[in-house]
Amino acid sequence: MSRRVSSARPSGDAGAAPEPPEVAPPAPVLGQRAAAALVFLASGSVLVLEILSLRLIAPYVGLTLETNTSVIGIALAAIATGAWVGGRVADTVAPAKLLGPLTLLGGALVLTVAPLVRWVGELARGGDASAVLLVAAVAVFAPAALLSAVTPVVVKLRLASLAETGTVVGRLSGIGTLGAIAATFGTGFVLVAMVPTTLILLGLGALLVAVGAVLTVRLRGWRPVAGPLVLALVGAGATALAPTPCDIETAYHCAHVVADPERPAGRVLELDTLRHSYVDLDDPTHLQFAYIRGIASAVDVTWPPSAPIRALHLGGGGLTLPRYVDARRPGSQNLVLEIDRGVLQVDERKLGLRTGPGIATRVQDARIGIAEEPTGSRDLVVGDAFGGVAVPWHLTTRELVREVRRVLDGDGLYAVNIIDHPPLAFVKAEVATIAAEFPHVAVVARPAALAGEEGGNFVVLASDEPLPEEALRGRLAERAGELAVAPSAGEFAGDARVLTDDFAPVDQLLTP
Numbered sequence: 001m002s003r004r005v006s007s008a009r010p011s012g013d014a015g016a017a018p019e020p021p022e023v024a025p026p027a028p029v030l031g032q033r034a035a036a037a038l039v040f041l042a043s044g045s046v047l048v049l050e051i052l053s054l055r056l057i058a059p060y061v062g063l064t065l066e067t068n069t070s071v072i073g074i075a076l077a078a079i080a081t082g083a084w085v086g087g088r089v090a091d092t093v094a095p096a097k098l099l100g101p102l103t104l105l106g107g108a109l110v111l112t113v114a115p116l117v118r119w120v121g122e123l124a125r126g127g128d129a130s131a132v133l134l135v136a137a138v139a140v141f142a143p144a145a146l147l148s149a150v151t152p153v154v155v156k157l158r159l160a161s162l163a164e165t166g167t168v169v170g171r172l173s174g175i176g177t178l179g180a181i182a183a184t185f186g187t188g189f190v191l192v193a194m195v196p197t198t199l200i201l202l203g204l205g206a207l208l209v210a211v212g213a214v215l216t217v218r219l220r221g222w223r224p225v226a227g228p229l230v231l232a233l234v235g236a237g238a239t240a241l242a243p244t245p246c247d248i249e250t251a252y253h254c255a256h257v258v259a260d261p262e263r264p265a266g267r268v269l270e271l272d273t274l275r276h277s278y279v280d281l282d283d284p285t286h287l288q289f290a291y292i293r294g295i296a297s298a299v300d301v302t303w304p305p306s307a308p309i310r311a312l313h314l315g316g317g318g319l320t321l322p323r324y325v326d327a328r329r330p331g332s333q334n335l336v337l338e339i340d341r342g343v344l345q346v347d348e349r350k351l352g353l354r355t356g357p358g359i360a361t362r363v364q365d366a367r368i369g370i371a372e373e374p375t376g377s378r379d380l381v382v383g384d385a386f387g388g389v390a391v392p393w394h395l396t397t398r399e400l401v402r403e404v405r406r407v408l409d410g411d412g413l414y415a416v417n418i419i420d421h422p423p424l425a426f427v428k429a430e431v432a433t434i435a436a437e438f439p440h441v442a443v444v445a446r447p448a449a450l451a452g453e454e455g456g457n458f459v460v461l462a463s464d465e466p467l468p469e470e471a472l473r474g475r476l477a478e479r480a481g482e483l484a485v486a487p488s489a490g491e492f493a494g495d496a497r498v499l500t501d502d503f504a505p506v507d508q509l510l511t512p
Contacts, residue, residue, distance in 0.1 A: 030099070035154045036175045041211065042103065042150035043176035044183030048204055049110060049147075050075040051187045053139035055197050056114060059245040059254040060121030061135060062273045062388030065507035070136040078144035086149025090156040098153050100216030104228040106146035107208025111235030113139050114198050115242035122243060147208075151176050196249050198239055205232065247350075250342020252387075257350045260288075267351055269318040271343070272388055277318025281352045284323035291457035292320055293480040294444045295382060295415045298461050299325065301471040302413050303379070308332040312378045312407065314366035314395060315385025316343055318351055319359065325380075326358035336361045337369035339385075367394050373407045381408060383416030391418060393506040396430055397499045401437045405464070414438065414462040419510075421455030426509035428496035431460055431489055436498050438462035442469055443486040444476070450486050460489075 030038070054063065054071050061067055090098060117139045124135050151172060158168050191200050209232045216225050246254040253271040260266030265282040268275055278288035287293045303309055308331035313322055316338030325332050338344055341363045347353035355361055362369060366385055381404045385395055394400065404414050414434070420427040427443075435441045443450065444459040461467055469485055476483050486492045497503070 030154065030157050032158070035158050035172065038099075038103070038211070038215075039151050039154050039172050039176045040179035040182075041208070042106070042147045042179070044179035045106070045110070045204055045208060046075065046079060046144045046147050047180045047183040048187050048191075048200070049113065049140060049144055051184065051192075052197050052201060053113065053117070053136065055192070055249075055254075056117040056139055057121060057135045058272045058388070060117075060124055060273070064388050064390055064510075066511065067136070067388075071140060074136050074140045075144055078141045079148040081141075082145035082148025083152055085145075087152035087156075089149075090153045095153045095156040096219045099150065099157065100212050100214075100219050101224055101228070102146050102150050102153060102212070103208055104212025104216055104225065105231075106143050106150070107205045107210075107212055108228045108232035108235060109143035109146065110201060110208060111205035111232050112238065113143065113205075113235075114201050115235065115238035118242040118244065121245075193251055198244075202236060202239060205235065248342060248346055250340050250346070252340040253343065255343065255346050257346065267318075269343075269346065269351065271317070271386075274386060274389060276386065277320050279318045279320055279323070279351045284320075284327040287320065287324060287479075289320075289457075290446075290480055290482055291417050291459055292324075294457075294459040294476065294483050295321060295417065296324055297475040297479060298413065298415055298444070298459070298467075298472055299380065301468045301475050303329075306330070309379040310377065310409075311335070311380040311382065312370065312373060313337065314370065314381065314383045316340075316347070316361065317384060317386075319347055319353055319361075321382060321384070322359050323353075330358075332358055334359045337364050337366045339363065339365045367400060367403075370400070370403050370407060375406050376409050378407050379409050379412050381412070381414050383414070386419070389419045390426075390506050390510055391416075391430075393499075393504040394501070396433065396506055397501050397504050398433050398436055399501045401434050401462075405437050408464075411465040412463065413467075416460050418458045418460060419456070420458060421510070422452050424449075424452050424455075425496070426506060427458045427460075428493045429499050429509055431493040432496040433499045434460055434462045435489060435493060439464060440467050441489040442467050442472070443489050443492050444472075444483050445486075446482055447484045450484060450492065459483075 050071060054068065057067065057071070086102070117135060120138050121135050155169055155172055158172070159165060187200070209229070213225050213229065245256060247257055248255045256270040258268045258270060260268060263280065265280050266288065267279050267281060269277040269279065280286035280288075287296055299309070306329055308329050309325065310333045311322065311325055313319075313334060313336040316336045319336055322334035322336055325334055336359065338361060344353070344361055344363065370381075383391070383395060385392055401414075408414065416430070416434070418427045418430055431441060431443055440463050442461045444461065446454070446456055448454045449456045449458065473485055476485070499506075
């Protein structure tokens with residue numbers, strides 16, 4: 001008897017294995033909103049740190065192009081390092097174990113920035129570019145690198161499948177950029193104007209420590225929190241003990257007023273690294289610094305004694321010269337353009353400034369302010385604005401000098417104070433620039449400085465009318481015997497290049 005055997009075949013391809021049931025991806029450890037908030041905070045904190053570190057190091061190494069470049073470069077290096085290393089480590093270590101400690105330790109290091117910069121800054125005060133790099137590295141690199149590692153770790157935590165890689169990475173990168181933008185504008189326009197730098201850093205560090213501690217406890221438990229918390233407490237305590245170079249922190253400067261032990265009413269205004277002004281509280285005609293006696297001497301021999309003049313001052317400082325003109329020439333009109341409201345507040349509170357008919361002040365950038373002055377409205381324009389030892393570049397160019405000439409009366413005088421060091425590349429370029437607009441120019445400084453043997457202050461005088469150089473030499477001999485007039489401003493400038501708005505490398509020319 002034959003047997004018929006029937007066999008059933010599965011539908012579909014022959015031999016195909018059954019598909020496994022779909023498994024839902026695990027829920028992310030960090031929710032979408034929490035991830036966005038953390039990336040926003042971490043990225044913004046790096047920019048806050050970058051901006052504030054510039055203010056922290058300025059009292060020790062000045063605020064120059066090199067200083068700005070150093071801080072920005074080190075911050076970018078920290079961001080690149082943190083993002084690169086953070087992403088690599090997140091691929092080898094469970095991201096949940098990294099996120100809390102990164103934020104917590106980054107916040108703890110932020111709390112150590114102010115005391116570290118102040119102590120290291122005291123050692124590096126007045127140093128060269130290597131000192132700038134050292135202090136900037138102390139201020140920025142380590143906390144910025146740790147906080148920059150937060151974003152790739154959060155990305156790793158939020159990725160549920162490769163299909164949404166672009167969406168997750170793009171969204172969190174955009175949110176991080178928004179955090180940086182918000183921090184930049186919020187710090188520069190709001191926080192710095194309202195709160196001292198130290199308090200901003202303490203508040204930021206405390207916020208990061210709190211967020212990092214919560215994340216660490218939630219994702220890893222209490223044990224990893226202890227070490228960073230101790231570091232945070234040490235940093236916060238050290239901030240109170242660290243030396244501070246400021247009496248008052250203005251929007252642009254660290255300001256310090258020092259009493260003269262040899263003159264009871266004498267006061268020196270220090271802005272960052274520069275002894276900017278000397279003011280005698282009882283005698284506005286006392287001029288301590290040689291360069292200010294040089295400018296005053298030029299004023300004395302240009303107009304008859306006691307004749308009132310209309311003066312515009314680009315930069316305020318201690319307002320030494322406006323006070324002198326007001327005292328010696330009753331009825332004069334002095335308008336001071338000072339960009340830093342805080343400096344004027346120091347003048348009022350600690351240097352006895354009283355404004356009135358003879359002295360008026362305006363909080364305004366000098367380049368903007370001089371453009372608003374009527375043509376031929378001033379007898380005297382004085383340039384004495386500094387950011388560290390450098391004149392702000394936009395106040396050195398031919399375009400600015402052209403504005404000065406427009407504002408001056410036909411026989412008016414332009415007097416500008418410049419600091420330079422051998423080989424005197426900057427002051428020579430500035431003399432050439434002024435001579436490109438004014439037919440008559442003179443240079444006043446110490447003989448050794450004029451010879452290029454030493455640095456110091458240089459007073460450049462310019463006018464459409466011939467300058468009274470012989471009378472000036474006589475007046476300098478009476479009150480500023482250490483100063484001399486260069487035999488020829490043209491020979492002094494040599495073949496120096498004229499500075500323009502398109503080419504004014506002031507900081508590079510100042511750096512030997």
